[in-house]
Amino acid sequence: MYYTIGEIAKKVNISPHTLRFYAKEGLLPFVERSESGIRMFKDEDFEGLMIIECLKKTGMPIKDIKTFIDWTMEGDSTIDKRLEMFKKRKEAVEKQIAELQETLRLLEYKCWYYEKAKEAGTCEVHSKIKVDDIPEDIRPVKENLKKVRKLY
Amino acid sequence: MYYTIGEIAKKVNISPHTLRFYAKEGLLPFVERSESGIRMFKDEDFEGLMIIECLKKTGMPIKDIKTFIDWTMEGDSTIDKRLEMFKKRKEAVEKQIAELQETLRLLEYKCWYYEKAKEAGTCEVHSKIKVDDIPEDIRPVKENLKKVRKLY
DNA sequence: TATTGACTTAGAGTTAACTCTCAGGATTAT
């Protein structure tokens, strides 16, 4: 079963234009062609596209993805390189998640801050709230906000 | 205690150039000026900068951050808007984290895949591995990779 | 037969958030 570029475009929700752009960048060497040069995507190629999508989601630039694709085309001699690459991507994503979780904590603090301000009708209320009145889970965030000022 | 733009730049690790760019974009209306027009950052302004950084980390464009800053300058009448804004940012970040966690699972599968290939010296080994031999936690990822092919 | 959609090369346009350069002038630190 083969798909044209237009068919696969719908399936992976990437425009034919963009898929050709990827092809030009060397991301799709595994896609077969008909005698007349038309790209013939097969079921397996979905997986290739999904790996590309996955790597893009990790923030990897196209050039680096190409390097990885080149390795896969090279065969078993590049297994080590590919493993190391995935390990690094994994670490990178773990870091991104950790950073977003920190960001989330600050947002949670701010939500609490404005909930309180809303109740009181004014942000002034925060000059009257004691440390003990701040929910335990978000207290450290406020502390941190203060700490940083003096850290430097 | 006041800081010049160069001093604060070092503290927040953003170049004076970029800080002036932010100022031009209307992100720093709260920064005082000396008689001669020199920006005088105070300790409180750190917090402002950190909130801006936080919002940037959520992927919020500068224009939208400016809108929020304008609200804070407007005063208590905009508390509701600000609360809603932070709630939405919180949801956005939660979604980003969830997506990255999905990405991470695919990376974990790929790490396992290449660990196995490395052991065997060839990727061919994966045509011989039975579903039961795939660790339980990453098995669904492989299933998913297959499912998607047929989903459409 | 007409339309739709595939292909190519080549290059222009877009967007966001910087990042820098220049020119000219004021202020501050050593």
Next chain:
DNA sequence: ATAATCCTGAGAGTTAACTCTAAGTCAATA
């Protein structure tokens, strides 16, 4: 006094990943 740092405005350059246009050809479908 001299260098470093501050200010402004205007505008150019950068980067990545698209996104599109044009111009011309070829193939498959109704």
